[in-house]
Amino acid sequence: xxxxxxxxxxxxxxxxxxxxxLVEVRGEGELRTQDMNLNIGPQHPAxxxxxxxxxxxxxxxxxxxxxxxxYMHRGFEKLAEARDYRQIIALVNRHxxxxxxxxxxxxxxAVERMMELEVPDRAEWIRVLMAEWNRVxxxxxxxxxFGLELGAITPVFFAFRxxxxxxxxxxxxxxxxxxxxxxxVGGLKEDLPRGFLAxxxxxxxxxxxxxxxxxxxxxxxxxxxxxxxxVGILPPxxxxxxxxxxxxxxxxxxxxxxxxxxxxxRYDKVNVHVPVGATGDSYDRFQILLARIDASLDIIDQVxxxxxxxxxxxxxxxxxxxxxxxxxVRTENPLGQGGYYLVSDGKKNPWRLKMRTPSFNNISAxxxxxxxxxxxDMIAIxxxxxxxxxxxxx
Amino acid sequence: xxxxxxxxxxxxxLGARVTDTKVAHGQLTVTxxxxxxxxxxxxxxxxxxxxxxxxxxxxxxxxRDAGFGVVTHLYSVEHRHHxxxxxxxxxxxxxxxLPSITGVYRGANWHEREAYDMFGVEFDGHPGLLPRILTVExxxxxxxxxxxxLSTRDAKPWPGAKEPEERTxxxxxxxxxxxDTPAPVSAEDKAAAAKAKAERAKAKAAAMxxxxxxxxxxAELQPAGGDHGARAAAEPQPAGGDDQASAAAEGAAPAPASDTATMxxxxxxxxxxxxPSDPDLAGAGEMPEAASATDAPLQADEGEAEETRSAxxxxxxxxxxAGTPAPDEPMGAAEIxxxxxxxxxxAGAVQGDVAAGATGDQxxxxxxxxxxxxxxxxxxxxxxxxxxxxGVEAEGRHGGAxxxxxxxxAAETPGMNADPQGRAARPADQTPAPGADDGASATRxxxxxxxxxxxDPAAPDTTPGGDASDRPVESYPSPDxxxxxxxxxxxxDADPPVEPTTPSGxxxxx
Numbered sequence: 001x002x003x004x005x006x007x008x009x010x011x012x013x014x015x016x017x018x019x020x021x022l023v024e025v026r027g028e029g030e031l032r033t034q035d036m037n038l039n040i041g042p043q044h045p046a047x048x049x050x051x052x053x054x055x056x057x058x059x060x061x062x063x064x065x066x067x068x069x070x071y072m073h074r075g076f077e078k079l080a081e082a083r084d085y086r087q088i089i090a091l092v093n094r095h096x097x098x099x100x101x102x103x104x105x106x107x108x109x110a111v112e113r114m115m116e117l118e119v120p121d122r123a124e125w126i127r128v129l130m131a132e133w134n135r136v137x138x139x140x141x142x143x144x145x146f147g148l149e150l151g152a153i154t155p156v157f158f159a160f161r162x163x164x165x166x167x168x169x170x171x172x173x174x175x176x177x178x179x180x181x182x183x184x185v186g187g188l189k190e191d192l193p194r195g196f197l198a199x200x201x202x203x204x205x206x207x208x209x210x211x212x213x214x215x216x217x218x219x220x221x222x223x224x225x226x227x228x229x230x231v232g233i234l235p236p237x238x239x240x241x242x243x244x245x246x247x248x249x250x251x252x253x254x255x256x257x258x259x260x261x262x263x264x265x266r267y268d269k270v271n272v273h274v275p276v277g278a279t280g281d282s283y284d285r286f287q288i289l290l291a292r293i294d295a296s297l298d299i300i301d302q303v304x305x306x307x308x309x310x311x312x313x314x315x316x317x318x319x320x321x322x323x324x325x326x327x328x329v330r331t332e333n334p335l336g337q338g339g340y341y342l343v344s345d346g347k348k349n350p351w352r353l354k355m356r357t358p359s360f361n362n363i364s365a366x367x368x369x370x371x372x373x374x375x376x377d378m379i380a381i382x383x384x385x386x387x388x389x390x391x392x393x394x
Numbered sequence: 395x396x397x398x399x400x401x402x403x404x405x406x407x408l409g410a411r412v413t414d415t416k417v418a419h420g421q422l423t424v425t426x427x428x429x430x431x432x433x434x435x436x437x438x439x440x441x442x443x444x445x446x447x448x449x450x451x452x453x454x455x456x457x458r459d460a461g462f463g464v465v466t467h468l469y470s471v472e473h474r475h476h477x478x479x480x481x482x483x484x485x486x487x488x489x490x491x492l493p494s495i496t497g498v499y500r501g502a503n504w505h506e507r508e509a510y511d512m513f514g515v516e517f518d519g520h521p522g523l524l525p526r527i528l529t530v531e532x533x534x535x536x537x538x539x540x541x542x543x544l545s546t547r548d549a550k551p552w553p554g555a556k557e558p559e560e561r562t563x564x565x566x567x568x569x570x571x572x573x574d575t576p577a578p579v580s581a582e583d584k585a586a587a588a589k590a591k592a593e594r595a596k597a598k599a600a601a602m603x604x605x606x607x608x609x610x611x612x613a614e615l616q617p618a619g620g621d622h623g624a625r626a627a628a629e630p631q632p633a634g635g636d637d638q639a640s641a642a643a644e645g646a647a648p649a650p651a652s653d654t655a656t657m658x659x660x661x662x663x664x665x666x667x668x669x670p671s672d673p674d675l676a677g678a679g680e681m682p683e684a685a686s687a688t689d690a691p692l693q694a695d696e697g698e699a700e701e702t703r704s705a706x707x708x709x710x711x712x713x714x715x716a717g718t719p720a721p722d723e724p725m726g727a728a729e730i731x732x733x734x735x736x737x738x739x740x741a742g743a744v745q746g747d748v749a750a751g752a753t754g755d756q757x758x759x760x761x762x763x764x765x766x767x768x769x770x771x772x773x774x775x776x777x778x779x780x781x782x783x784x785g786v787e788a789e790g791r792h793g794g795a796x797x798x799x800x801x802x803x804a805a806e807t808p809g810m811n812a813d814p815q816g817r818a819a820r821p822a823d824q825t826p827a828p829g830a831d832d833g834a835s836a837t838r839x840x841x842x843x844x845x846x847x848x849x850d851p852a853a854p855d856t857t858p859g860g861d862a863s864d865r866p867v868e869s870y871p872s873p874d875x876x877x878x879x880x881x882x883x884x885x886x887d888a889d890p891p892v893e894p895t896t897p898s899g900x901x902x903x904x
Contacts, residue, residue: 070528077512078537082547113419240471242501243449256448256471327419328467328478330450341465343455352538354453356467361451364504393528 035063040378042071048145049389051363053382057375065370065378067363072393080353085111085185085320088353092340093179096357096391098141100176101134102333104183107353109264110329110342111185114322122310123187124265129200129303130170130182131265131331132296136207137166138334139293142386146286147218149383150227155217162210169199185320187313201304204297211293219287228283232369232381235280242368243361246336247292248385251277251284258332270302282384289386321348328356335359335386359391395443395475397422403444404477407437423465423478428492431481435498438468438477445470446477452505454513456540461486462513466495466502483515487539494519512538550588 041052050071056064076095080088085107092107093100105127112119144159167177173192174182182189218224234244236252249256255274259267275291277284322344330339336358343352362385369381395403401415404424411430416423426434438446446468455463466479483490494517495502506517507527514536517523525531535542 070526070530073528075537078542078544082544237447238500240447241449241499243451243499254471261474325418326423326478328421328476337450339451339467341451341453341467352453352455354451354455354465356451360504361449361501364501368500 038375042068048387051387051389051392053366053370053378055370055375055378060375062370062373062375062378065367067366069360069363069389069392072389074390074394076394077353077355080350082349084348085322085350088350089183089185090179090181092355093181094390095355095394096333096335096338096359096388097178098138098388099134099334099338099391100178101130101170101174101180101182102331103338104181105131105265106329106331106333106338106340107342108183108185109331110327110340111320111322113329114325114327114342114344115185115320117186117314117316119187120311120314121266121308122191123312125303125307126188126192126312127183127265128267128270129300129307130173130180132299132303133166133170133200134180135296135334136293136300137163137170139289139296140166140207142289143214143218143286143293146289146383146386147224149379150224152218152221152224155214158210158214158217162207165203165206169196169203172196172199184313186316187311189313191312197304197307200300204300204304208294208297211290211297215290219290225283227377227380228281228286228384230279230281230283231377232282232373232384233280234365234369238368239280239365242365244336244365245361246333246358246386247285247288248336248362248365250274250292251288252280253278256337258330258337262330264329264331266303266306267299269306270299272299282380285384285386319348321346322350330356333358335388335391336362355394357391357394359387359389360394362387363392395473397475400424400444400475400477404434407441408434421476421478423480425480425482428481428484431479432493432495432498434479435466435468435495438479439498443473444477445472447471449499449501450476452502452509454509454515454538456513456538457482458540459487462490462515462539464492464509464515466505468499490515492517496520512536514539 036057038055038057039052040055042050044051052068052071054066054068055062074095076091080091083091088107089104092103096103111117140159140163144156144163147153147155170180171177173196174180174189176182234248234252236249236254239249239252240254244252245256253276255276257272257274258264259272260274263272273295275288275295277288322342324344324346326341326343328339328341330337332338337356338358339356341352341354341356342350343354345351366382366385369385370378373381397417397420400422401417401424404415405412408426408430411427411434412424413427414423414425416425424434438444448469448471450467450469452464452466455465457463460482461484463480463482467476468479469476481492483492485491490513492515494506496506496517497519503521504527506520507523509515510517510520510523511526511528526533529537
């Protein structure tokens with residue numbers, strides 16, 4: 001043992017066998033550690049893209065964490081000023097590529113409300129249906145990836161199996177797998193294909209069963225619990241102060257959800273269950289995610305029961321122009337509250353289109369969440385504040 | 395509280411510091427004195443009747459001459475009401491400054507950084523607006539200000555401006571002209587320059603086509619791999635008696651016969667009609683005459699305007715593929731306009747990038763009909779290029795160039811003409827081009843290779859005004875559709891006026 005530790009020619013190692021320890025402790029008896037600066041990302045598997053977090057470490061403890069964003073900034077807000085409203089719909093389902101339908105819905109709602117356009121009943125119901133499928137699609141992704149980040153590799157394969165099915169379903173209606181571009185100002189691109197509702201009903205049963213499997217896989221997992229419980233606690237007042245929304249806010253116990261408090265489309269006709277947590281820790285956030293999948297499936301079932309026949313769009317003039325003024329429309333997107341602040345000067349392209357994206361606000365709370373946490377908990381916290389980097393950077 | 399009540403409440407509490415309240419679409423916007431913004435924010439957050447505890451977002455808005463406004467959206471989870479707190483930053487467009495509200499809402503930190511990054515509004519009391527939050531650290535300018543132009547739009551007006559009245563006004567797509575900061579060159583000028591360039595390119599391309607078609611016709615009289623002497627003799631004929639050309643060609647004619655024949659055999663195809671010379675070979679010193687033989691007819695054909703350019707064999711060499719519609723690769727057509735324009739730019743025209751930008755946009759679906767570059771290119775089957783980015787276009791052109799130079803080094807020679815013909819178009823040899831649309835049509839008919847694979851050249855002319863989404867979407871055939879779900883599927887914006895699509899039934903018909 002001693003031999004292996006000896007450098008050639010260094011003689012006897014202090015503290016070796018047969019010698020007393022020669023470590024002298026000065027000061028008040030505490031070993032000082034040097035602060036270390038560590039870059040997580042921009043290319044890091046746990047950051048879902050190109051988020052960079054600069055952390056200052058004191059030993060294992062995070063003294064300060066600074067998220068650095070902008071690596072994926074594509075200037076969508078500027079681009080939107082040079083596009084008309086139909087083109088913007090194709091534009092906005094790109095920043096958060098996991099919530100494409102919900103994003104485009106927000107733009108359509110904003111323009112419709114400005115134009116005071118009456119959208120056909122069936123279109124509104126289909127919008128609810130698609131938004132909820134999109135939500136399930138999104139949440140399945142994070143159910144899988146969060147498990148993966150904590151070392152559970154099975155859930156991600158399972159989750160992607162269901163995602164594939166749902167993507168196939170949505171593709172049959174919209175023609176897209178990721179960027180649906182299905183919404184139009186005044187309605188939808190086209191009606192659902194034949195058999196969609198039946199397939200939808202079948203799929204809800206299927207996913208509900210699978211969802212309980214994820215519960216068993218992860219929620220009951222001791223390691224998973226140990227790594228997420230009481231980790232990354234976000235108090236409700238802080239969450240609101242930062243504008244955190246979605247599952248992360250609901251986990252703190254606040255059931256603020258635009259689908260309930262300011263229903264859009266036909267959310268006022270369905271019963272929306274908003275699951276809330278108690279402690280606001282990582283475990284709660286994950287539980288909320290699973291519960292939201294079930295809630296969404298319930299909404300889909302209600303839509304399937306209620307969806308009326310009818311047209312799915314209104315005829316519009318060739319050029320859609322929003323009247324002068326400004327409007328803010330918020331929707332409950334899978335990752336939180338998404339919104340568009342649209343300022344129009346009466347032209348066919350907006351004067352200003354502010355994208356209020358949930359991930360931006362959620363990530364801005366990251367420096368609070370990571371402070372004084374252990375480095376090993378960082379991934380559990382980062383992964384549980386569900387975000388998409390494109391949604392942060394736009 | 396209703397928005398109106400809220401407005402009243404704000405006025406009561408803040409008095410004269412509220413400069414304006416406005417309710418639109420059920421949403422309240424309270425404009426406050428810039429100095430009073432933190433006070434107002436604190437009131438919003440702490441007043442029990444307001445309790446705006448949810449910091450939603452903050453955003454700059456370009457307010458034209460007034461400078462920049464900053465709108466902060468707040469929401470109360472408890473009372474479920476909203477407010478837009480608005481303040482116009484004093485300091486105009488040069489020095490917009492506002493007090494920070496990060497002391498009130500922590501979430502304002504990043505939003506203020508964003509407002510600074512995008513609009514240049516500085517926030518007093520903010521813990522650190524730099525480094526810039528979204529753009530890169532050395533980024534110049536503030537991108538969401540209206541005087542900040544998108545580079546693509548700088549080169550060419552917005553292609554989405556398909557309505558005639560919008561297209562003629564210079565500000566199509568750039569509703570920015572209200573700001574008095576002038577663009578380096580106005581979009582109109584650039585467009586005009588690009589158009590003129592494209593027109594020249596088109597004229598040149600047409601001339602080249604006529605020329606090449608004549609040559610091919612002459613070559614066609616002989617079987618493949620035919621007599622080089624005859625071929626070379628035929629060449630100068632369309633040139634119409636340019637002394638230099640004919641002299642050079644005559645001098646060169648006998649020389650390349652054996653050499654190029656072997657080269658062809660080793661090269662791409664035995665059935666390739668004779669290539670009298672290869673500039674590369676010629677340049678290597680074996681047959682300097684051959685190079686001039688190929689250059690000379692070109693020169694004669696293009697006229698005096700191009701003399702200076704064709705003095706350089708390399709520059710002239712670029713022309714030939716331009717005049718050669720390569721039938722089996724659609725890019726070839728785009729190359730015509732591109733290489734000509736690129737060559738012009740290289741020859742000293744200052745708006746090289748402008749031209750490139752213009753051609754980059756040329757095949758966009760909303761392209762106006764009168765864009766000659768687009769017409770030229772699409773007329774011979776260029777694929778629509780969705781990209782209007784000059785960079786992308788440059789890349790495309792570059793790729794094409796390497797292909798030509800790498801794959802077929804003989805591209806510069808008349809023999810190149812015959813190459814695609816030999817490779818692709820034998821079966822369709824005598825098919826005339828269907829509906830050839832421009833001045834070159836008569837001669838293009840004899841360019842068999844062109845007609846073989848060329849999409850109907852008239853087709854692009856019929857559509858450029860239309861938007862893809864304007865076309866009605868085909869309905870799914872649904873013979874046994876359930877009445878509930880089957881429905882005529884139609885684009886929302888098809889031409890006929892207001893009338894919702896009828897529900898069931900129509901789908902069954904289709």
